[in-house]
Amino acid sequence: MVKLNLAALASLGPAVEVPRYDPRQLTTGIVHFGVGGFHRSHQAMYLDRLLNAGGADTWAICGVGVLPGDVQMRDVFQAQDQLYTLVTRSPEGVQEARVIGAIHRFLFAPDDPEAVLEVLADPATRIVSLTVTEGGYSLNNATGEFDPSGADVQHDLQPGAVPRSTFGFLTEGLRRRRERGVAPFTVVSCDNIQGNGHVTQRVLTAFARLKDPQLGEWIAQQVAFPNSMVDRITPVTTDQTRQEVQRDYGLEDRWPVVAESFTQWVLEDHFTLGRPALDRVGVQLVQDVEPYELMKLRLLNASHQAMSYLGLLAGYSYVHDVCRDPLFTAFLLGYMQREAIPTLRPVPGIDLERYCHDLVSRFSSPAIQDTLARLIVDASERIPKFLLPVVREQLTRGGELAHAALVVASWAAYVAAVGRGEQPALVDPRAEALLAAAAQDQQTPGAFLNLPDVFGELGQDGRFRAAYLQARASLAALGPLGALRAVGEAPQTAGPSA
Numbered sequence: 001m002v003k004l005n006l007a008a009l010a011s012l013g014p015a016v017e018v019p020r021y022d023p024r025q026l027t028t029g030i031v032h033f034g035v036g037g038f039h040r041s042h043q044a045m046y047l048d049r050l051l052n053a054g055g056a057d058t059w060a061i062c063g064v065g066v067l068p069g070d071v072q073m074r075d076v077f078q079a080q081d082q083l084y085t086l087v088t089r090s091p092e093g094v095q096e097a098r099v100i101g102a103i104h105r106f107l108f109a110p111d112d113p114e115a116v117l118e119v120l121a122d123p124a125t126r127i128v129s130l131t132v133t134e135g136g137y138s139l140n141n142a143t144g145e146f147d148p149s150g151a152d153v154q155h156d157l158q159p160g161a162v163p164r165s166t167f168g169f170l171t172e173g174l175r176r177r178r179e180r181g182v183a184p185f186t187v188v189s190c191d192n193i194q195g196n197g198h199v200t201q202r203v204l205t206a207f208a209r210l211k212d213p214q215l216g217e218w219i220a221q222q223v224a225f226p227n228s229m230v231d232r233i234t235p236v237t238t239d240q241t242r243q244e245v246q247r248d249y250g251l252e253d254r255w256p257v258v259a260e261s262f263t264q265w266v267l268e269d270h271f272t273l274g275r276p277a278l279d280r281v282g283v284q285l286v287q288d289v290e291p292y293e294l295m296k297l298r299l300l301n302a303s304h305q306a307m308s309y310l311g312l313l314a315g316y317s318y319v320h321d322v323c324r325d326p327l328f329t330a331f332l333l334g335y336m337q338r339e340a341i342p343t344l345r346p347v348p349g350i351d352l353e354r355y356c357h358d359l360v361s362r363f364s365s366p367a368i369q370d371t372l373a374r375l376i377v378d379a380s381e382r383i384p385k386f387l388l389p390v391v392r393e394q395l396t397r398g399g400e401l402a403h404a405a406l407v408v409a410s411w412a413a414y415v416a417a418v419g420r421g422e423q424p425a426l427v428d429p430r431a432e433a434l435l436a437a438a439a440q441d442q443q444t445p446g447a448f449l450n451l452p453d454v455f456g457e458l459g460q461d462g463r464f465r466a467a468y469l470q471a472r473a474s475l476a477a478l479g480p481l482g483a484l485r486a487v488g489e490a491p492q493t494a495g496p497s498a
Contacts, residue, residue: 006081029126031127031185035065037237063105071108086259120170127188128173128186138150146206194294196293233259302335302390304386306403307372310328312414320368376427381428406483419439430451433451446469448468471487
């Protein structure tokens with residue numbers, strides 16, 4: 001058994017691809033906040049491809065962790081010389097492994113905030129990228145505006161505060177660059193949020209203006225915030241993942257990553273200080289990301305929500321098992337084809353009908369072992385960004401709602417089951433409010449929609465409430481599988497919003 005580190009690379013067999021570059025000779029060009037499984041299977045993988053192709057040694061990644069849980073990543077990176085193993089698996093069962101060295105440095109911000117601020121201020125840093133999850137942007141889901149009420153944000157807004165939050169670090173890093181006459185870095189969000197670049201600009205400038213109005217205006221005018229769409233299914237690393245890497249490759253890696261073989265990154269080509277030649281390694285550089293972005297959010301991400309609560313209520317645990325059930329497959333395709341696709345613009349180079357069927361094929365792959373439990377984390381941040389925009393547009397268009405309404409009703413039913421101790425505890429920033437609303441919904445049907453932070457004005461829309469109540473009644477009377485069957489068999493009707 002070989003422990004993963006730089007010294008071990010030469011002893012790995014041909015089954016594991018290793019870097020053709022020396023990670024010790026790289027310099028930071030990108031600082032990334034939120035080094036989780038997805039970043040390591042996606043953005044860092046693309047940089048690794050580029051580094052292997054040569055000529056990109058000044059574009060390595062310095063990872064930054066700001067959350068208490070990131071201390072484990074710090075320790076693993078230190079022990080393994082910043083290396084990790086990426087294993088990809090195709091639906092046909094083809095498996096490939098490679099060691100990634102593109103993250104050549106990792107900083108745990110609470111250890112040394114000043115080190116993080118100085119790497120942000122360093123002229124060599126030209127891009128700062130983010131995967132801080134949908135909940136990491138301090139957004140009010142009802143208004144879409146910056147919400148400064150969080151404890152870390154409130155701390156960071158105090159004069160002279162040492163930053164704790166991602167946006168606190170970004171603001172101070174940009175302040176130092178402005179003060180020193182250094183051009184600003186580009187900020188690239190890689191999170192699943194519609195218009196993620198626009199959202200990041202709105203949040204960061206709002207935060208900065210509360211600290212210093214002139215700095216906020218400078219950021220608004222000088223910093224580039226390209227939108228992006230990212231796609232690669234990446235389940236959580238488990239002990240089984242580690243054991244499989246040891247078994248298959250004789251490699252002891254404390255935090256490997258497993259992902260599907262499919263990957264996509266569509267990125268607006270708008271950078272203040274240049275960019276790596278990502279187009280050489282499969283990244284689509286475009287002028288308008290929105291069609292791709294909406295396609296992915298409303299088809300893939302919303303379908304994850306559509307399958308999860310009904311699947312869990314029906315006794316399933318894994319995505320591939322749900323997506324091999326014809327009832328669920330028909331439901332997902334019905335949602336995508338009849339409710340989501342009508343809200344989308346044409347997507348260059350993409351046949352949306354084929355895309356839907358390809359998604360079901362990807363979801364059905366047993367090689368990935370993705371869990372429904374992973375997909376429901378922070379649901380109160382995900383559903384408003386993935387599913388409810390479809391509902392709003394369908395209401396405006398007079399389109400169909402039955403599938404989306406059943407998703408929301410199943411979410412409420414699942415939360416109620418958690419409250420009764422029948423399902424594991426919620427992992428959600430609004431867990432307490434959700435549990436209270438779901439309990440009240442059992443006594444007063446429709447009360448679940450009275451969550452302004454989640455539904456906003458949509459919760460009071462007469463047609464949506466009627467569709468929710470119908471889906472709720474079907475779920476209560478027929479159970480999850482019966483409700484799926486009923487929505488598939490019912491004639492779909494449309495009507496004006498009340």
